[in-house]
Amino acid sequence: MHLGFPIRLHPFISSVSADTALDSMPIAIDPRLSFGRPVVLSRGISTAAIAARIDAGETVEALAADYDLSLVEIEHAVLYERVA
Numbered sequence: 001m002h003l004g005f006p007i008r009l010h011p012f013i014s015s016v017s018a019d020t021a022l023d024s025m026p027i028a029i030d031p032r033l034s035f036g037r038p039v040v041l042s043r044g045i046s047t048a049a050i051a052a053r054i055d056a057g058e059t060v061e062a063l064a065a066d067y068d069l070s071l072v073e074i075e076h077a078v079l080y081e082r083v084a
Contacts, residue, residue, distance in 0.1 A: 007031075011038065011080055026073040027080045038080055040073050050074060051081035 008030040028041040038047045045067050053063055060074045067074075 011084070024072075026076050038077075038084070040067075040069060040077050042073065043067055043069060045069070045077075047077040047080050047084075050077040054078050 008028050010025040011027050011029065026040050026042060027038055027047060029036060029038050033039055033041075033044055034046060039045060040047065040050070050063060050067075054060070054074075060071055060078075063069070063074050064071050
């Protein structure tokens with residue numbers, strides 16, 4: 001039952017224009033995924049987990065390979081965590 005509340009939110013990232021397709025907005029906040037924590041939508045990986053691994057010294061390329069994500073998805077996840 002939908003009571004007019006948002007089902008899924010895509011955080012605004014300033015480098016993404018308002019008319020950009022949802023495919024280029026990889027971060028989502030959805031109460032049905034990961035208890036509403038922000039995730040990379042294509043794989044359901046927590047943005048916090050990605051940022052923590054970057055903070056630990058891992059490279060964007062290594063994380064992209066580990067999670068089977070694009071470099072852009074990794075960069076969006078880290079950017080979201082830095083500004084959130």
